[in-house]
Amino acid sequence: MYAKYFKDVELAVTIISRQIKKTLRLLTLALFTGGTLLATTFVANGGFITPQGKDDVKINLFYNQYTGRYDGAGNYSVFAAGETRLDYTVFFDLKYGTSPDSDVQITLPYINKSHTLPSGAVFTANGIGDLTFIGRKKSGENKNTDAMLTVGAGVKIPTGKSFFNIDKSSLATGTGTWDVGVVMNMQENNNGVFLFTDVSYWYRFGFNIQKFAGWDISAVKAGETEVKFSPGGIIRYNVGIEMPIIRQISILGELNGEVYYESKAAYLSNDTDAVNDLLSKGYPDFTLERTVNIRAIAGVKFYLGEKVALGGGVSIPVNIINSFGNITYIAHCRLFF
16 A cells, blocks of 8 residues: 555656756746847856857956955965056847858957056056857757757957057056967757856967067066067866756856967077066066966846846856956846847
8 A cells, every 4th residue: 555655755856847847948048048048157158159140248247456465386475555446348249140150250359457566657548349259050960858059169369458559557458469279169958957068279379579568678678578488278178057047047066277388589689588587577467477367257137028138146266276266246248139
């Protein structure tokens, strides 16, 4: 008798579990498909290709009032008395569907920085950053799990102000380099929960400079006129998850990582190291050492109909090397038309 009772309970639980999974899947399909706004986290792109002739616009505001920095060993130290740093970036990301299986992505940041040193010296920046173009193509798809794999290639153009063409007391909004990269974006619908993965590698070309942060190289080191930078590289990755709570609201989490292998600098005439001479000018966010920036994001998104999504969250440092660190506040807007 009891055995039959427990079997009936087990069967009922199995049926209810299957029904919940089916309902979640139908909910996400109704919410995120049919030519409307699809799920993504704040930073990760995922493998979704923008439908032909459609625009997918993502705007993120990143706001940070830093209180300290991480050194080359990953150790955190609070700013000295009198030192402050306030940054915010508005990051524009536009995707346009060029065919049923491909789209083009254009990204451009607008950057504002203000850094005051204990000495009272103030460094600022205000303007656009570097423009990036990426062409993406669908490489694979599994309609049973809504899984998509997208591959692409891109180029970054030095449209921002770099340390090699700014004025004294200014900070950079760009790297001053041409970069080329390859990207891979993936996503999957796992019983109503969307999973995203982005991986990319960017090659930074070498270049020569005659000025640094408003100084002629001859003023940095007597007898020298030019500094040579060797090529560098950047690895980026994003892993994200978005889970609908009700039809209009979802929660999300992300892990965003960047590892910069910066270029080495040497004087062109005798090939001696120029790093210490450049850093002696006191510019607070210029480094030629390896930089690591890994952060975790938690947030919430609200879907306003089929074309608009708004959200907010926080980004918390996980592993930072040679960079500033603090909680970053994020405001998010996404439009589909």
